[in-house]
Amino acid sequence: MKKRLAKVTGIALVAAMVIGLAACGSSNDGAANDAAASAGAEAAGEIKLAEDGKLHMATNAAFPPYEMTTDDGGYTGIDVEIATAIADKLGLELVVDDMDFSATIAAVQSGKSDMVMAGMTVLPEREENINFTIPYQNAVQVVIVPEDSDIQTIDDLANDKMIGCQEGTTGYVYCSAPPEEDGYGEDHVLSYTNGAMAVQALIGGKIDAVVIDNQPAKEFVAVNEGLRILDTDFANEDYAIGIAKDNDALLNAVNGALEELIADGTVQSIIDKYITAE
Numbered sequence: 457m458k459k460r461l462a463k464v465t466g467i468a469l470v471a472a473m474v475i476g477l478a479a480c481g482s483s484n485d486g487a488a489n490d491a492a493a494s495a496g497a498e499a500a501g502e503i504k505l506a507e508d509g510k511l512h513m514a515t516n517a518a519f520p521p522y523e524m525t526t527d528d529g530g531y532t533g534i535d536v537e538i539a540t541a542i543a544d545k546l547g548l549e550l551v552v553d554d555m556d557f558s559a560t561i562a563a564v565q566s567g568k569s570d571m572v573m574a575g576m577t578v579l580p581e582r583e584e585n586i587n588f589t590i591p592y593q594n595a596v597q598v599v600i601v602p603e604d605s606d607i608q609t610i611d612d613l614a615n616d617k618m619i620g621c622q623e624g625t626t627g628y629v630y631c632s633a634p635p636e637e638d639g640y641g642e643d644h645v646l647s648y649t650n651g652a653m654a655v656q657a658l659i660g661g662k663i664d665a666v667v668i669d670n671q672p673a674k675e676f677v678a679v680n681e682g683l684r685i686l687d688t689d690f691a692n693e694d695y696a697i698g699i700a701k702d703n704d705a706l707l708n709a710v711n712g713a714l715e716e717l718i719a720d721g722t723v724q725s726i727i728d729k730y731i732t733a734e
């Protein structure tokens with residue numbers, strides 16, 4: 457199995473941002489539009505929002521430490537905190553729209569949610585349906601196996617193993633690809649509504665391995681006994697925020713806010729709160 461590298465779009469987008477920042481903001485109506493202009497967003501028409509004064513974020517809050525539910529029915533995690541900081545900069549109130557991961561892109565395309573932020577990897581296939589902001593986090597896909605598994609490396613997955621993934625994720629896309637494209641074929645992959653369910657299937661012996669993003673993998677292994685993560689990474693990826701193709705004004709505004717939050721260290725300090733350096 458060759459390592460698959462997700463397309464890196466970050467550099468081009470950062471360059472576009474710098475040009476955007478250099479351009480003068482034109483005057484717009486509405487708090488979000490004003491805030492966007494002062495956040496350095498390039499004028500690209502009016503920002504469209506699902507609801508006035510709110511920033512609706514489509515996510516799947518079963519993906520610790522990026523998004524998860526709290527005991528009192530709220531939401532927390534790296535993405536939720538970064539999104540809150542972005543909303544603050546734009547003078548908006550963040551609303552979390554929790555749904556299946558596989559429904560998030562359609563929610564943004566239909567305008568029911570304003571953006572998807574869900575530990576979502578930038579993928580060329582997804583870029584056909586939504587636009588992505590600059591990346592805010594690098595991640596890798598890893599393989600979880602039972603401690604006593606005979607699977608020692610990624611190559612062992614090709615030995616007629618059954619792999620579990622969260623539906624609609626890059627893990628599923630890579631694993632279900634045909635062997636010519638470095639995958640294991642659809643017959644060797646089962647998809648689950650979320651990562652925790654895939655991990656339960658692994659513990660129950662229904663599948664041989666789970667392929668999922670590295671940080672959720674660590675959290676699942678920490679709370680379930682008898683599992684381990686293979687040393688070799690499966691694929692290298694960038695997470696970014698997805699926004700509807702017809703909402704360039706919002707894309708520019710969110711990019712402007714995100715750029716500032718990266719530059720002033722806010723994004724890193726949020727990440728550091730949830731992920732301790734190894």
Ligand code: ARG
Nearest residue numbers: 516519574575576577625626
């Ligand atoms: N990074 C992977 C992808 O983009 C998995 C993301 C899953 N996120 C979630 N909130 N469940 O496909």
